[in-house]
Amino acid sequence: xxxxxxxxxxxxxxxxxxxxxxxxxxxxxxxxxxxxxxxxxxxxxxxxxxxxxxxxxxxxxxxxxxxxxxxxxxxxxxxxxxxxxxxxxxxxxxxxxxxxxxxxxxxxxxxxxxxxxxxxxxxxxxxxxxxxxxxxxxxxxxxxxxxxxxxxxxxxxxxxxxxxxxxxxxxxxxxxxxxxxxxxxxxxxxxxxxxxxxxxxxxxxxxxxxxxxxxxxxxxxxxxxxxxxxxxxxxxxxxxxxxxxxxxxxxxxxxxxxxxxxxxxxxxxxxxxxxxxxxxxxxxxxxxxxxxxxxxxxxxxxxxxxxxxxxxxxxxxxxxxxxxxxxxxxxxxxxxxxxxxxxxxxxxxxxxxxxxxxxxxxxxxxxxxxxxxxxxxxxxxxxxxxxxxxxxxxxxxxxxxxxxxxxxxxxxxxxxxxxxxxxxxxxxxxxxxxxxxxxxxxxxxxxxxxxxxxxxxxxxxxxxxxxxxxxxxxxxxxxxxxxxxxxxxxxxxxxxxxxxxxxxxxxxxxxxxxxxxxxxxxxxxxxxxxxxxxxxxxxxxxxxxxxxx
Amino acid sequence: xxxxxxxxxxxxxxxxxxxxxxxxxxxxxxxxxxxxxxxxxxxxxxxxxxxxxxxxxxxxxxxxxxxxxxxxxxxxxxxxxxxxxxxxxxxxxxxxxxxxxxxxxxxxxxxxxxxxxxxxxxxxxxxxxxxxxxxxxxxxxxxxxxxxxxxxxxxxxxxxxxxxxxxxxxxxxxxxxxxxxxxxxxxxxxxxxxxxxxxxxxxxxxxxxxxxxxxxxxxxxxxxxxxxxxxxxxxxxxxxxxxxxxxxxxxxxxxxxxxxxxxxxxxxxxxxxxxxxxxxxxxxxxxxxxxxxxxxxxxxxxxxxx
Numbered sequence: 080x081x082x083x084x085x086x087x088x089x090x091x092x093x094x095x096x097x098x099x100x101x102x103x104x105x106x107x108x109x110x111x112x113x114x115x116x117x118x119x120x121x122x123x124x125x126x127x128x129x130x131x132x133x134x135x136x137x138x139x140x141x142x143x144x145x146x147x148x149x150x151x152x153x154x155x156x157x158x159x160x161x162x163x164x165x166x167x168x169x170x171x172x173x174x175x176x177x178x179x180x181x182x183x184x185x186x187x188x189x190x191x192x193x194x195x196x197x198x199x200x201x202x203x204x205x206x207x208x209x210x211x212x213x214x215x216x217x218x219x220x221x222x223x224x225x226x227x228x229x230x231x232x233x234x235x236x237x238x239x240x241x242x243x244x245x246x247x248x249x250x251x252x253x254x255x256x257x258x259x260x261x262x263x264x265x266x267x268x269x270x271x272x273x274x275x276x277x278x279x280x281x282x283x284x285x286x287x288x289x290x291x292x293x294x295x296x297x298x299x300x301x302x303x304x305x306x307x308x309x310x311x312x313x314x315x316x317x318x319x320x321x322x323x324x325x326x327x328x329x330x331x332x333x334x335x336x337x338x339x340x341x342x343x344x345x346x347x348x349x350x351x352x353x354x355x356x357x358x359x360x361x362x363x364x365x366x367x368x369x370x371x372x373x374x375x376x377x378x379x380x381x382x383x384x385x386x387x388x389x390x391x392x393x394x395x396x397x398x399x400x401x402x403x404x405x406x407x408x409x410x411x412x413x414x415x416x417x418x419x420x421x422x423x424x425x426x427x428x429x430x431x432x433x434x435x436x437x438x439x440x441x442x443x444x445x446x447x448x449x450x451x452x453x454x455x456x457x458x459x460x461x462x463x464x465x466x467x468x469x470x471x472x473x474x475x476x477x478x479x480x481x482x483x484x485x486x487x488x489x490x491x492x493x494x495x496x497x498x499x500x501x502x503x504x505x506x507x508x509x510x511x512x513x514x515x516x517x518x519x520x521x522x523x524x525x526x527x528x529x530x531x532x533x534x535x536x537x538x539x540x541x542x543x544x545x546x547x548x549x550x551x552x553x554x555x556x557x558x559x560x561x562x563x564x565x566x567x568x569x570x571x572x573x574x575x576x577x578x579x580x581x582x583x584x585x586x587x588x589x590x591x592x593x594x595x596x597x598x599x600x601x602x603x604x605x606x607x608x609x610x611x612x613x614x615x616x617x618x619x620x621x622x623x624x625x626x627x628x
Numbered sequence: 629x630x631x632x633x634x635x636x637x638x639x640x641x642x643x644x645x646x647x648x649x650x651x652x653x654x655x656x657x658x659x660x661x662x663x664x665x666x667x668x669x670x671x672x673x674x675x676x677x678x679x680x681x682x683x684x685x686x687x688x689x690x691x692x693x694x695x696x697x698x699x700x701x702x703x704x705x706x707x708x709x710x711x712x713x714x715x716x717x718x719x720x721x722x723x724x725x726x727x728x729x730x731x732x733x734x735x736x737x738x739x740x741x742x743x744x745x746x747x748x749x750x751x752x753x754x755x756x757x758x759x760x761x762x763x764x765x766x767x768x769x770x771x772x773x774x775x776x777x778x779x780x781x782x783x784x785x786x787x788x789x790x791x792x793x794x795x796x797x798x799x800x801x802x803x804x805x806x807x808x809x810x811x812x813x814x815x816x817x818x819x820x821x822x823x824x825x826x827x828x829x830x831x832x833x834x835x836x837x838x839x840x841x842x843x844x845x846x847x848x849x850x851x852x853x854x855x856x857x858x859x860x861x862x863x864x865x866x867x868x869x870x871x872x873x874x875x876x877x878x879x880x881x882x883x884x885x886x887x888x889x890x891x892x893x894x895x896x897x898x899x900x901x902x903x904x905x906x907x908x909x910x911x912x913x914x915x916x917x918x919x920x921x922x923x924x925x926x927x928x929x930x931x932x933x934x
Contacts, residue, residue: 136791141890225657225673232669280680285711300719301711302890303882335791337880340775344783345790511654511895539668546668 131626132330133606136351138337141302143287146219147280149229149267150530151598151617152355156333158618159307161269161290164193164212166318167261167614172432172570174260175318178207178270178291182263188255188568193263195246199315201272202295209242211273216240216250218276219268226280229531232539233262235565255566257573258535261432266616267531291315293326293622305333313622319612320620327608327625343601346370352606352626355617357599359417369604373619374419375611376597378431378532380540381423382483384476384591386524389550392474393523397455399588403441405448406495412594415487419599423592426537426584430595430613432570433534433577440585441592445499452500465500474523475504479513485526488593520550528596532614534577535565541589549589557583630919634912641908642698642901646691649897655707658895698905704898706891713902716887721906724883727806727875728868730799732861734807739814740850740857747822748845762819765812774805774878791880802875810868817860821853828852855922862918865911 145157164179179193199207236254272289294307309326343361386393408422424438457465465472493503538561567573608623703713873885891899
C-alpha cells in the first residue's frame, strides 16, 4: 500500500478546509473530539500578530528528552522540540505526510519504509536524512531502553532500522507490529539528531535533545527553568497546522510553579499565559475573564479498574460482570472531576481509532448485577455485603499517586457498589511501592490509564505473553485477537478486530472502564490559535499560537 | 571533642538513612515506570536500567561503596535527574541559605523587637492585647499563611511575583511566611528572658543609680535575655528548614527543601541520601556555631569557662 505525495495532499487539503470551516466560533471543549481541533478564535484570518513569549506555568520537567518524558503535562513542555515522520488526522485516522512524504508497509507489517522530505534540517544545522532517522529510532531501543518507556511500547519486536538511501529509511521488525505506524505520528517517536542519538539517557535528560521542531531550547536547568526561542528557518510545519512557516511566537518560557492550586490565579493575575490540567472549579473563572479552556478527550484505553483474576473474588467471571454493570459511571464522576471527562462507553476511549461504542453493554443495571451475584452463590450478609463460602465480596483498588481526584471518584463508586453488596477498599500506596505489590500479586485490582493513543497498548498490558496485568493463567480467544490486531495492515480489518477485543473485554470484565481521560489547556485572553492534536500525544500545536498585545 | 561528636552525628545520619532507604520497597525505577503511562515494560529492560543506575547489588557492597565515595565528597548521581548529587545540592543550598538567613533575620527582628516593646510598657492596653500574638503566630499552619499572603500580595495586589525565580524581592513573601512561626517562638522566649532579667537585683541597682528606664531596658535587660534566644535559633533551625519545604513549593523556589521533596516522591535514593547527609551536616554546623557564640554574648559563661 503506497501513499504517493498526491494522494496525501488531498486529505491534507480536506483537513485544512475543514478546519477553516470549523473556525466560525466552535468552542474547543471536547464532546467526543470532533470539534477539538477547531480553534475558538474567530479573528484568526485578520489579526495575527507576531512576536512575544508564551509563559507556560508548570513544575519544570526534570529531564528535557521527549522520549523519556511523555505524560501530561511534561509533554506540553517538550512538544516544541521535535517533529514526527507522519501526522494522523483525528477525524479520519488517516496518516498525513510530515517529515516523511511517503511511506510503505508490507503485508505482514514487519517492514516499514519512509521517504523523507527534502531540505529539512535539525536545529544544529545537520540535515534530516535516512541515517539520522534510523539512528533516532535505534537509540530508543538500544541506548535508552526502559528509560524510554512510552516510545519503546511502539517498538515491540524491533529488529533494526537502516538508511536505504540518502533520503529513505527502512525499519524492520521480527514479528508484525502495525502499532509502529501510529507511533511515528506521535511526539513519542519524534525524530532527534544524530548527535543526540549518540548520547546516554542521562546526558539527553540533562542537556535536552536536538530536533527539527519549530522551537529550540535556549536554557534548561532540570526542574528549575526551561526556555525556547523559535527557529526562523522552520518551513515544514505539521500538516494539521494552519501556519505553514516559522512560529508566530518569538519564544516559550516554562515558568516554574510547583503548586497546582496557584496556577489559575497566576493566569488571572497575568503572571503566566497558559497552563495545563485545569481544576473544575477554575474553568468558569477563566472563561469569565476572557480566557479559554481547551479540552479534548485523549485516545487510548480509558481510566479504569483492572481486576486481578488470580486468587481473588475476580476469578469468578460473574463477579467481574456484575461489577461491570453494577454502578452508574456518569453519577460516579459528575461533580467530582471536570465536565470535560466523559463516562467511558467502551474499553477504548471514544476518540481512539478503532473505538466501538458499547454504551448499552456498560449501562448501569444494578438489578441485573444482583441477579448475577445471587446466581453465582453470593448471598447478602447482615451488613449488606455479600458472602460466599465464608468469603466476603470485598476487593481493593491499589495504585500510587492520587491524580485527578481518583480517591474521590472511587469513594463515589464505593457508595454505589455498597447497594448491590460489594465492598470496595481504596488502597492508595506511597509512591514507588505499587510496582512491588503488583509483582507479588497481592492485590485485587489496580487503577490504570493508557497514555498513548495506540490501541496496541491493550495487548501490551493484557496479553498473557506480554504484561498480563490481570494475571490470567492461560491464553484464550482474547489473546488470539490481541495478537491478530497488531498484524493487520488494513485499517478496516484491524478496526473490526479491535471491536471484537473491546466487546470481549467489556463482556468478560477484564477491564472496568470508568471515564475517558481528557486533557485541558487553559489560556488567557491574550492567547489565540491553539489546538489540541490528541492523536499525537498531549500538548498544543505551538507554531499556530499567537499573542495579542 | 565537639568536632568528633559532630562527625559521628553525620556518619550516623548517613548509616541510618542508608539502611532505611535500602529497606523501603520501591526505587526510582519503579516510580519512573509506573508514571511512564499505562503500558507494560519488558522485565529484562527494567533490570538493565536498574543495573545502569547502580540500584542493584548487595547491602554491604553498596554501603561500603557509597561510604567510600562520600569520604571523597562524591555523593553519587541522581537516578532521576542524571546530574551529580553534589552538583544538584550545590545549586540548591544558596537559595535555601538566602531564604533561611532572610527569614532568621526577620524573625529575630520581629521577635525580639516585639518582646522589647511589649515588655517596656507592660501595663499598656496595647501590650496586654498583643501578648496573645506569639501563641497565634506559632500555631498558624505555614501553608495556609503562604497561600493567604500569595493571594493578597501576588494575585489581588500585584506586588510580589508568584514564582521564586528572577527577582530579588521574590524572597520577601517566603521569608515572611517562615518568619511568622519562628519569630513567634523567639518572641515568647525573649519575653520570658526579659521577665527573668527584670527581676534581677542588678536592674534595681541600675534604676536606683538613676539610669533611665529605656536605657536600662536596652543595655542591661536585653543582653542577658538574648542567651535563650540564641539557643532557640540553634535548636529550632530544623523548623526553619521544614518551613522552607512548604515555602519553596508554594512560592516555587529552588532549594534543599523542595529538592528533598522531589527526591522522596521520585524515590531517587542517591539524591535523598545526599540531602539527608548534607542537611545533617548543616544542623551540626549550626549547633557548633551557637555553642561557640554563647561565651561571646554572655560574659558570665565566659568567666565560668575559665
